[in-house]
Amino acid sequence: MIRQAASQLAEAGCESARVDAEILLMHVWQISRTDLIIRALDEVPESIETAFKIAIKRREQREPVAYIIGEKEFWSRPFHVSPDVLIPRPETEHLIEALLEQFPDSDAAYRFCDIGTGSGCIAITLACEYPQARIVATDISEAALRIARCNAERLNVSDRITFRHGDMLQPLQEEDGPFDAIISNPPYVAKHEMDALAAELDHEPRGALTDESDGMQFLSIIIGEGAQWLKPEGVIIVETGLCGLPPTPAGLMMKNEIVDLAGHLRGGLYRTG
Structure with a gap:
């Protein structure tokens, strides 16, 4: 068989x-x-x-295996997924690695923010790795937030994650911040790149993949507007791809690029100051 x-x-x-x-x-x-x-x-x-x-x-x-079985592993934990959310990818684990390196005290009461949470894999992983931390996670998709909430409950961290519905940073409320770190895997595939992607990606939510432009639109928003939500010495960590990274705005400095084992650019880490 x-x-x-x-x-x-x-x-x-x-x-x-x-x-x-x-x-x-x-x-x-x-x-x-x-x-x-x-x-x-x-x-x-x-x-x-x-x-x-x-x-x-x-x-x-060419329906992805993760959608057929309804689950995908991320950071050694199982996450429920459906076509309402992007399937978690190993590349995104580089963001977790970068944040763990910046914030080595796992018992500290950090405040983190995950923009465009999707399945909740980033926010929930941070809540699991930092048992005293509180996380705010946003997404424009109500369907995605339902899945993220379900995953948070399954992994017993729902009491420390606040889910907010809205576009990018817009749904954040004053009491949510300031944050030690803002982390995001936004849609960064340029529109002209979409036709060359594997057939499996046709099954994933297009709005979670591309900004229907040059891939820089949401990256620019997060980096440009995120600084005002950070504590002094706070950081912004974003994932990216072939589009690269936008110019660094005033108020932030690029600390380092995030690259994978093959040397490909996977993201950027910015610090206030």
Whole structure:
């Protein structure tokens, strides 16, 4: 079954066809990878085979595995996802690494802000890593906020995260700040880049991917308006891609660029002063 499904997925253009097939079978059968190995020669129940074929058909249409199984791991924690939110990506973990380096005291009562929270993966991860911190998370999508709230409850941090509905920094209220850090993975794909993206991204919310311009629009807003919400020596951390980073506004200084192991630019870290 797995070999046949992997062949189908490979023909459909899925890069990790064998792994995808295994994950989908484990999901519909509700078994672990160890169980999958142990049961390698077992006959698969008809109901499981039927559900598996449905899942494979969805994947053949390049629907992301995360949407099919309804979950994606981020920073070693499971996050519920749906087509209402961007699927958390390993690249975004570089932002978490950068913030942990800047704020090494895990027991401090920091105030953090996550702009465009989506699934809540950034805000919730910060709440888990800093058990005394309080976080404000914003998103323009009510549907996304429902998922973020659900994830916060599942990971037992909902009492320390305030979710606000609105565009970028606009829904922030005076009592929310000032913040030790503002962190964001905004839509940064330029409009002209969209057609070249993998077919899977057609299933993700377009508004979470692109600003329908040069990719700099939301980055410029966060960096330009964020400084007024920071404490002295506060930082802004943003993710970016091929579009790069906008000019550094007055009141902020670029502390360092965030790059991945391959040396590709993944974000920027700014400090007040």
